[in-house]
Amino acid sequence: MATVEIRNVRKSYGPVEAIKGIDIAIQDGEFLVLLGPSGCGKSTLLRMVAGLEGITGGEIAIGGRVVNHLDPKDRDIAMVFQNYALYPHMTVFDNMAYGLKIRGIPKAEIRARVDKAANILELGRFLDRRPSQLSGGQRQRVAMGRAIVREPAAFLFDEPLSNLDAKLRTQMRVEIKRLQDRLGITSLYVTHDQVEAMTLADRILVMNHGVAEQIGTPLEVYQRPASLFVAGFIGSPPMNVLDGRIDDRGEAVLLPGGQRLPLPRPRATDAGRPVKLGIRPEHMAVAADGFSIEIELVEALGADTVVYGRLPDGETLLVRMAGIPTVRERDRLTVAPQDGALHLFDAVTGRRME
Amino acid sequence: MQRRVTFDSRLLPYLLLAPQVAVTLVFFIWPAANAIWQSVHLQDAFGIRSEFVWFENFTHVLGDPNYLDTLKTTVIFSVAVTVLAMGVALLLAVLADSKIKGASAYKTLLIWPYALAPAVAAVLWMFIFNPDIGSFGRALRALGFDWDYRLNGGQALLMVILAASWKQVSYNFIFFLAGLQAIPRSVMEAASIDGAGPVRRFWTITFPLLSPTTFFLLVVDMVYAFFETFGTIHALTQGGPGKATETLIFRVYQDGVVNNDLGGSSAQSVILMVIVIALTAVQFRFVERKVHYS
Numbered sequence: 341m342a343t344v345e346i347r348n349v350r351k352s353y354g355p356v357e358a359i360k361g362i363d364i365a366i367q368d369g370e371f372l373v374l375l376g377p378s379g380c381g382k383s384t385l386l387r388m389v390a391g392l393e394g395i396t397g398g399e400i401a402i403g404g405r406v407v408n409h410l411d412p413k414d415r416d417i418a419m420v421f422q423n424y425a426l427y428p429h430m431t432v433f434d435n436m437a438y439g440l441k442i443r444g445i446p447k448a449e450i451r452a453r454v455d456k457a458a459n460i461l462e463l464g465r466f467l468d469r470r471p472s473q474l475s476g477g478q479r480q481r482v483a484m485g486r487a488i489v490r491e492p493a494a495f496l497f498d499e500p501l502s503n504l505d506a507k508l509r510t511q512m513r514v515e516i517k518r519l520q521d522r523l524g525i526t527s528l529y530v531t532h533d534q535v536e537a538m539t540l541a542d543r544i545l546v547m548n549h550g551v552a553e554q555i556g557t558p559l560e561v562y563q564r565p566a567s568l569f570v571a572g573f574i575g576s577p578p579m580n581v582l583d584g585r586i587d588d589r590g591e592a593v594l595l596p597g598g599q600r601l602p603l604p605r606p607r608a609t610d611a612g613r614p615v616k617l618g619i620r621p622e623h624m625a626v627a628a629d630g631f632s633i634e635i636e637l638v639e640a641l642g643a644d645t646v647v648y649g650r651l652p653d654g655e656t657l658l659v660r661m662a663g664i665p666t667v668r669e670r671d672r673l674t675v676a677p678q679d680g681a682l683h684l685f686d687a688v689t690g691r692r693m694e
Numbered sequence: 695m696q697r698r699v700t701f702d703s704r705l706l707p708y709l710l711l712a713p714q715v716a717v718t719l720v721f722f723i724w725p726a727a728n729a730i731w732q733s734v735h736l737q738d739a740f741g742i743r744s745e746f747v748w749f750e751n752f753t754h755v756l757g758d759p760n761y762l763d764t765l766k767t768t769v770i771f772s773v774a775v776t777v778l779a780m781g782v783a784l785l786l787a788v789l790a791d792s793k794i795k796g797a798s799a800y801k802t803l804l805i806w807p808y809a810l811a812p813a814v815a816a817v818l819w820m821f822i823f824n825p826d827i828g829s830f831g832r833a834l835r836a837l838g839f840d841w842d843y844r845l846n847g848g849q850a851l852l853m854v855i856l857a858a859s860w861k862q863v864s865y866n867f868i869f870f871l872a873g874l875q876a877i878p879r880s881v882m883e884a885a886s887i888d889g890a891g892p893v894r895r896f897w898t899i900t901f902p903l904l905s906p907t908t909f910f911l912l913v914v915d916m917v918y919a920f921f922e923t924f925g926t927i928h929a930l931t932q933g934g935p936g937k938a939t940e941t942l943i944f945r946v947y948q949d950g951v952v953n954n955d956l957g958g959s960s961a962q963s964v965i966l967m968v969i970v971i972a973l974t975a976v977q978f979r980f981v982e983r984k985v986h987y988s
Contacts, residue, residue, distance in 0.1 A: 392883050413889040425880035429902045438898075441889030486888070 342403030342416075343368050344389065344526055349398035351384055351550075358384050360550040361398065366543075371523040376538040377573070383498055385547070389528060390496050391415050403493050418487035419496040422503060422640035424479045426471040426486075428516045433467040434484045450489075457485040460519065475538075484516070488523070491510060495520075497529040501536065513640035515599045519629055526638045534574050536542075538562070557678060564683075569689035571618045578657050579683070580624075584617040586610045593617055593682070597653050599631060606679060607693075614687040621646065621660035623681035630676025633657050638665050649673060696778050713923040726967065732960035744957075751961035755793065760937070761945070761962075768941040771855060772919035778859040779915055780908070783866030788896070790867075791874040801871065801932030809863035819857040820930060850931045853923045854939045857930060873898065873907035917970060942966055977985025 344366040353358040359381045366372045374382040387393040389400055391412035399406050407415045418439075426435050433454055440450045458464045461481040471479055480500065482609075487495055499528045500516070501509045517540055520527055531537055537544050538558040546561060546569070554566035565571035571579045584593040592602045592610040601617070622644075624631075633649025634655075647659040647667060659675050667673055684693040698914065701707050733751050737744040755761050789800050825831040825842045834841035843850040862890050878899060885895045902909075927933060933940035933948060940948065943966065950959025 390883075390887060392886075410884070412887045413891070417887065419884065420883060421879055421880045423878060425878060425884040427881060427885070427899060429905075438885070438890075442889040479981065486884075606942050610759075 341385075342526055342527075343401075343526065344372075344494055345399075345401040345404075346385070346389070346557045347399040347401070349388060349400060349509075351381070351388060352395045352396045358550050359396075360504065360544075362547075362550075362552050364545055364552070366528065368527055369526055371520050371527045371529065371540055371542045373537040373541035373544045374528060374530045374547060375532070375534065375541075375544050375573070377532060380547040381424060381550040382547045384530075386496050386498055386528055386530045388644055389494075390417060393666045394589045416490040416493040417496055418490045419498065422499040424471070424483040424503075424603065426479060426482055428471055431464045431470060431606050432474070432482050432485075435471065435482055436489050439486065439490050449514070450556075453483075453491075457488045458460050460488070461515075462487050476504055477512065480504060480508075480512055481524060483559050488519070491525075493526065495525050495527040495529075497531075500628055502531070502533070503593075514621065516540060519645070526644070533535075534576065535613070538574070546573060563617070564692065566692050568616055568685045571685070575620055575622075577621050577660065579618045579620050580657050581685075582617045582619075582655060582657075583687070584615050586615055587612050590613055593684070597651055597655075599630070599684060601677065603682070607622035610693070615693065616685040616687050616690070618683035619681055619686060621658040623678045623679055624657075624659040624675045626661075629673060630674055631657055632672065633659075634672050635669050635671045636668055638667065638669055640665050649675070701880040711880075723734050728964075729967070730958045732956050733964045736957045745958070751957040752965075755958055755961045755965070763937065764940050764942055764945050767851070767937070767939070771923075771939075771941055772916055773857075774855045775858045775862065775919040775923070776912060776915040778855065779862035780866050780911055782859070782862045783911075784870050784904075784908075786863070787867050787870035788900070790871055805864050807861055810861065812861065814921070815861050815927045816926045816929030819853065822824065841855065843935075845935055847935055850935055850939050852926050854923070854930055858919060858926050861920055861926070862874050862915055866915065869911055870904065873904045877903050880929055885973075888963055906961055909980060910977070913973055917973055920973075921966070921970060 345365050346362055346366075348361050348363055349359060350357065350361050362385060364372070374385060374554075376382045384393055388395050389402075391407065391410060391424075395408050399408060401407065402415055402417065406509070427438065430438065436454045436457060437450045439542055440453065445453075454467070455464070458467055459483060463478070463485055465481075466474060466478060473484065476480065480503075483642045497516075498526075501512050504512060513536055516529075520540075529536075529540060541558050543555060543557055544553045544561050546568045554561055554570045555567075561570060563575050565574060565579075568581060572581070582595055584595045586603075586607060587594050587600070588611050589606070590603075590608040591606050593615065594600055595617070631649075631651060633647075633648050633651055635647055637648040639646040639648075642664070644663065645661045645665045647661060647665075649655055649657045649659060657675070685691065686693055732748060734748060735744040738745045753839075757949065772980070786804055790797055798827075810818070820828065822828050823831045823843060825835055825844070831949050832843055840846075840848065843853045881899060882895060885899050890898060899935065920941070921943055923941065924947065926942060928937055928947075931939045933944045941982075942962065946959050946962045949955045949962065
């Protein structure tokens with residue numbers, strides 16, 4: 341168990357800067373999720389922690405020890421790969437025991453550790469099988485087992501669930517969560533799936549174009565997205581974003597459609613400033629006064645319903661309502677944001693305005 | 695559903711097969727049958743009469759201490775060529791598979807020797823190692839080393855082994871490289887995180903995963919060393935000095951074509967045929983089944 345500190349870490353491939361200075365200190369036993377779209381640099385960052393990629397600038401420390409120039413084997417980490425990366429010519433037992441044998445751990449202890457991990461992961465029956473004789477979910481478990489038996493300072497997960505079907509993914513997600521709670525080992529987990537991020541993370545680091553857009557607990561990231569990017573990436577369906585302008589007295593936001601949404605507190609200094617206004621679909625409700633929309637599409641999800649409405653100026657507005665649909669396509673509806681549901685972002689930089 | 699190609703004429707499929715069948719008949723079945731027929735006959739020196747002698751040719755060949763010497767030379771030669779060609783090819787493939795600059799040029803250059811005819815390759819080696827005109831051969835002599843493969847049997851054997859291996863390295867290289875590239879990078883990364891250094895990674899991960907390729911090449915190289923090195927030996931040493939570089943296949947030629955002992959030569963051919971059939975059977979049996987993981 342250990343802390344993992346990432347200090348102003350950069351990565352360049354020739355003139356291209358893939359990671360532009362990431363700073364985060366991961367606490368002992370913390371579960372950090374690196375979340376972002378493909379190509380944002382999250383896997384590269386994880387591989388730099390693992391020692392599989394060189395570090396162009398900055399420092400990575402595991403357990404207080406700078407590991408920049410250490411080989412992967414000397415970093416005391418274990419990694420779970422997207423394609424599992426099991427050794428195809430070894431049995432499940434040997435797959436898990438491989439790292440322990442190399443480290444010269446006595447045979448009896450290897451046996452004990454592998455048996456224990458196999459028990460936790462319900463792999464006991466498969467120890468003599470080869471990976472090719474296992475299902476996707478079982479292979480995933482073996483990959484986890486191989487990480488667990490090492491009892492490392494930190495676990496690194498590189499999109500471990502993305503090769504599984506939806507049902508298995510949910511199941512394994514719960515198992516990973518349980519396992520981490522039980523073992524309490526510092527974990528870095530890369531994913532592009534916001535549900536995995538929200539459910540697993542103690543904290544989420546949202547990455548975009550090699551930059552940390554926001555670092556925070558899942559609820560912080562959801563409730564107070566630091567940028568338009570985070571606002572759009574977290575939440576399903578995504579947040580509505582409308583162009584607007586703060587009125588001359590700094591008391592409300594004016595929208596092109598003529599609506600006037602009062603601000604929770606006056607912002608005299610921002611009077612007249614153009615802004616982006618964010619409202620989550622689930623924070624809209626039918627109201628007497630507000631946005632008048634024509635319904636284009638109704639998605640009934642069972643527990644709730646997503647309504648795609650068109651504003652008079654042509655913008656699309658999503659509204660999420662509880663329960664089964666009560667409206668139909670081509671109906672007209674008036675909706676308004678609930679109190680405190682407005683997110684303001686700078687129209688130019690996209691950063692959140694507090 | 696099985697897709698079936700249908701022909702309007704019943705004759706057409708046979709017609710399409712005919713060229714291949716003809717080639718096989720003319721260049722393989724007929725000479726092989728001839729060899730078997732001749733191996734149980736004894737011909738007079740003028741080739742006018744021949745007499746059925748049962749297995750006399752075989753007992754004669756196998757009882758000849760010279761033949762057993764040739765067999766020994768062949769085994770040494772074949773094992774050396776196989777080990778050398780595979781070892782060097784594997785080393786080069788491992789290097790080519792790692793990230794190096796100019797990897798594609800390097801790969802292309804390594805494949806070139808395979809395109810050379812054995813006799814041409816042999817002449818090339820002669821120009822390097824000939825003690826009178828070869829650059830390296832003369833350098834060796836200038837350094838006081840008594841290098842002359844035309845007189846020293848050991849040196850001659852060494853040279854044909856090198857020349858024969860060199861040509862086969864290219865072929866092995868292609869297969870080893872393909873085998874290496876089929877190993878997922880993440881498996882190697884997982885091993886390095888598990889604590890295995892490059893050497894251990896090679897012996898515990900790479901090499902076992904390459905075993906189907908290795909076994910296939912082992913058989914192919916043995917067959918090559920046994921049967922396809924005639925040109926190399928003929929151009930370089932003609933089996934000499936003495937009989938130092940005479941392999942089984944070279945002796946077949948020597949006894950049959952040069953010394954006109956058709957019966958004995960045919961008996962040797964039949965023995966070689968049995969060897970190649972055995973090697974092929976081993977390959978089919980094991981390559982297809984045992985050494986497989988996925």
